[in-house]
Amino acid sequence: MPHQYEFPRAALTVDAVVFGFDEAELKVLLIKRGLAPFKGRWALPGGFVRVQETLDDAVRRELEEETGLHQVYLEQLYTFGEVKRDPRERVVSVAYYALVKMADHSTRAATDASDAQWFPVAATPPLAFDHATILQTGLERLRGKLRYQPIGFELLPEKFTLSQLQHLYETVLGTAIDKRNFRKKVLGFDLLEALDETNRDGPHRPAQLHRFNPAKYERLKKRGFLFEL
Amino acid sequence: MPHQYEFPRAALTVDAVVFGFDEAELKVLLIKRGLAPFKGRWALPGGFVRVQETLDDAVRRELEEETGLHQVYLEQLYTFGEVKRDPRERVVSVAYYALVKMADHSTRAATDASDAQWFPVAATPPLAFDHATILQTGLERLRGKLRYQPIGFELLPEKFTLSQLQHLYETVLGTAIDKRNFRKKVLGFDLLEALDETNRDGPHRPAQLHRFNPAKYERLKKRGFLFEL
Numbered sequence: 001m002p003h004q005y006e007f008p009r010a011a012l013t014v015d016a017v018v019f020g021f022d023e024a025e026l027k028v029l030l031i032k033r034g035l036a037p038f039k040g041r042w043a044l045p046g047g048f049v050r051v052q053e054t055l056d057d058a059v060r061r062e063l064e065e066e067t068g069l070h071q072v073y074l075e076q077l078y079t080f081g082e083v084k085r086d087p088r089e090r091v092v093s094v095a096y097y098a099l100v101k102m103a104d105h106s107t108r109a110a111t112d113a114s115d116a117q118w119f120p121v122a123a124t125p126p127l128a129f130d131h132a133t134i135l136q137t138g139l140e141r142l143r144g145k146l147r148y149q150p151i152g153f154e155l156l157p158e159k160f161t162l163s164q165l166q167h168l169y170e171t172v173l174g175t176a177i178d179k180r181n182f183r184k185k186v187l188g189f190d191l192l193e194a195l196d197e198t199n200r201d202g203p204h205r206p207a208q209l210h211r212f213n214p215a216k217y218e219r220l221k222k223r224g225f226l227f228e229l
Numbered sequence: 230m231p232h233q234y235e236f237p238r239a240a241l242t243v244d245a246v247v248f249g250f251d252e253a254e255l256k257v258l259l260i261k262r263g264l265a266p267f268k269g270r271w272a273l274p275g276g277f278v279r280v281q282e283t284l285d286d287a288v289r290r291e292l293e294e295e296t297g298l299h300q301v302y303l304e305q306l307y308t309f310g311e312v313k314r315d316p317r318e319r320v321v322s323v324a325y326y327a328l329v330k331m332a333d334h335s336t337r338a339a340t341d342a343s344d345a346q347w348f349p350v351a352a353t354p355p356l357a358f359d360h361a362t363i364l365q366t367g368l369e370r371l372r373g374k375l376r377y378q379p380i381g382f383e384l385l386p387e388k389f390t391l392s393q394l395q396h397l398y399e400t401v402l403g404t405a406i407d408k409r410n411f412r413k414k415v416l417g418f419d420l421l422e423a424l425d426e427t428n429r430d431g432p433h434r435p436a437q438l439h440r441f442n443p444a445k446y447e448r449l450k451k452r453g454f455l456f457e458l
Contacts, residue, residue, distance in 0.1 A: 008280045012239050012321060051237045051319050055310035079308045079323045081284035090280050092241060094308045094321075148377060175453075224404075228457065 010081075010090040014059040015046030015131065017077065017095065017138030018069065020102040021155040023164060025120045026172055027102070028135060030127070031066050032115040037087045038128030044135065045116070046093065059096045067116040073099040073154040078137050085130045093129075097138040099154035146172055150191060150227050153212035161199050161207040162186065169229065185229060191217050239310075239319040243288040244275030244360065246306065246324065246367030247298065249331040250384040252393060254349045255401055256331070257364060259356070260295050261344040266316045267357030273364065274345070275322065288325045296345040302328040302383040307366050314359045326367040328383035375401055379420060379456050382441035390428050390436040391415065398458065414458060420446050 018029035030042040045066040049058040055076070063069045077095040085091065102118075119125065121139060124132075145151050152168050153160075166182050186192065193213055198206035217227070247258035259271040274295040278287040285303070292298045306324040314320065331347075348354065350368060353361075374380050381397050382389075395411050415421065420442055427435035446456070 009238060010241050010278065010280055012241065049239065049310070049321075051239055052312060054312060055308060055321070076307060078305060079284060081278070081323070083281060083283060092278075092284070092323075094310070 008090075010092045011086075012049045013046055013091055013093040014049055014055055014062060015044040015093050015095045015134055016059050016063055016074070017044055017097040017135055018063070018067070018072070018100055019097065019121070019138070019142060019155065020100045020118060021168055021171070022102050022118075023167065024171075025122070027118040028121050028124060029067055029069075029100070029116060029118055030124065032117075033128055034115065041128040042117075042119075042125045043128035044095075044131045046095075049094075055094050059094075063098065069098070069100065073151070077134070077141055080130060080134060082130065093134075095134045095137070097141060099142075099151060101155065101157055103157040143173055146229070148228050150189075150212065150214075150217055153214075159195060159197065159209040159211055161209060163207060165210075182229075189227060191220070191227075237319075239321045240315075241278045242275055242320055242322040243278055243284055243291060244273040244322050244324045244363055245288050245292055245303070246273055246326040246364055247292070247296070247301070247329055248326065248350070248367070248371060248384065249329045249347060250397055250400070251331050251347075252396070253400075254351070256347040257350050257353060258296055258298075258329070258345060258347055259353065261346075262357055263344065270357040271346075271348075271354045272357035273324075273360045275324075278323075284323050288323075292327065298327070298329065302380070306363070306370055309359060309363060311359065322363075324363045324366070326370060328371075328380060330384065330386055332386040372402055375458070377457050379418075379441065379443075379446055382443075388424060388426065388438040388440055390438060392436060394439075411458075418456060420449070420456075 020027045020029065029045065031045045033039055033041050033043050045063055046059070047062045047066070049055060053061070056074070059074065060070070063072070074096050077097045079092060079094045081092045083090060085093070121135070124135065126132075127135065142151075146169065152165065152172070155168060156164060162183055165186065166177055166179065169182070170177050191213055192210040195209045195211055197209045199209055200206055217225075249256045249258065258274065260274045262268055262270050262272050274292055275288070276291045276295070278284060282290070284305070288303065289299070292301070303325050306326045308321060308323045310321045312319060314322070350364070353364065355361075356364065371380075375398065381394065381401070384397060385393060391412055394415065395406055395408065398411070399406050421439040422442055424438045424440055426438045428438055429435055446454075
């Protein structure tokens with residue numbers, strides 16, 4: 001059954017802003033384009049949506065194909081539809097953002113790909129298309145969400161010290177945080193399990209390791225609990 | 230320059246969840262479909278994106294064509310891409326939500342359209358396509374945003390009493406709010422201008438009218454101010 005605006009129609013892509021945190025900097029995973037347009041330029045991983053796959057399936061497939069990443073935390077970010085954003089023709093892109101535990105196995109596979117590389121968010125090379133705008137949108141979403149959803153844990157190793165958690169917040173938000181207030185607030189949520197393990201790395205005295213309890217968060221959220229840091 | 234997944238390709242639509250508040254209930258603006266599929270069923274206003282218009286332009290055009298609304302507060306909500314969401318063929322829809330001051334002129338034009346009608350969000354008729362899911366997503370976004378962005382003012386008349394503001398929050402969030410705490414918090418933000426006017430309507434004694442100051446909010450936000458109710 002044809003309809004009025006059926007042809008010509010825009011092409012549809014997905015793109016992913018993949019964030020990682022290496023305990024010093026917030027990073028973003030970029031791929032080097034092998035084909036025109038913008039051949040040789042760095043870009044967000046992504047590609048064309050197949051007509052028989054969902055948007056979520058498309059971005060997971062592209063991430064695995066281009067960076068080796070799979071089973072990452074993924075959320076839809078925004079859909080970019082400026083008419084001239086692709087020099088070939090009209091292409092609308094549904095952007096996602098992903099959060100990756102850089103210390104885990106999954107990320108090693110990603111960095112095996114010769115044309116996939118982590119860059120500090122604060123020092124990326126020039127990007128193809130409108131990907132700088134998409135990256136900026138992803139960064140703003142991450143900063144916003146960090147304050148009212150416990151998504152920061154997706155960027156940390158499974159077991160982390162409170163100093164690591166605080167440093168993540170300080171790095172992403174770009175502000176210094178008072179240590180005592182931060183600990184009081186974070187522990188007050190009762191969402192962390194204190195483990196009988198310490199972190200022996202580094203020059204400091206051993207610090208206790210903690211683990212985030214996502215099941216408990218889901219239970220609290222259903223009762224109207226608000227996470228706000 | 231043709232590319233691998235160019236054809237077949239999905240069609241692209243925009244849909245809008247238009248919220249209004251009539252001082253008693255939260256409402257949503259629906260249109261009655263004149264054509265198959267789902268002929269005669271109520272649906273969100275929306276339609277196909279033209280290949281030479283942005284997504285924002287497409288949703289503004291469709292809103293004006295189908296409901297007479299223009300110059301409303303509009304934000305992108307989410308893009309819905311389930312493969313079978315349209316019985317005709319693959320259609321991906323970029324959904325927006327709009328907030329409308331029902332007391333203003335713009336809305337009267339909207340209700341002139343014979344097939345556009347406001348329904349209480351809590352009592353909508355069966356909707357076409359996956360529009361019930363889109364409406365639910367819009368409602369969750371509205372509830373979430375109301376807590377940390379002063380968007381509620383978009384649903385109120387330009388001049389409102391603190392009781393009207395509180396009632397809006399109670400209605401949308403579905404919870405009772407302590408009057409004294411609410412007033413203290415709202416006035417503490419220093420974002421409202423108290424006017425030398427009172428509301429003479431209704432059986433209660435006259436209440437002072439207030440006006441939201443969006444320019445002041447923008448200035449405060451740049452300095453890191455967080456609105457949290």
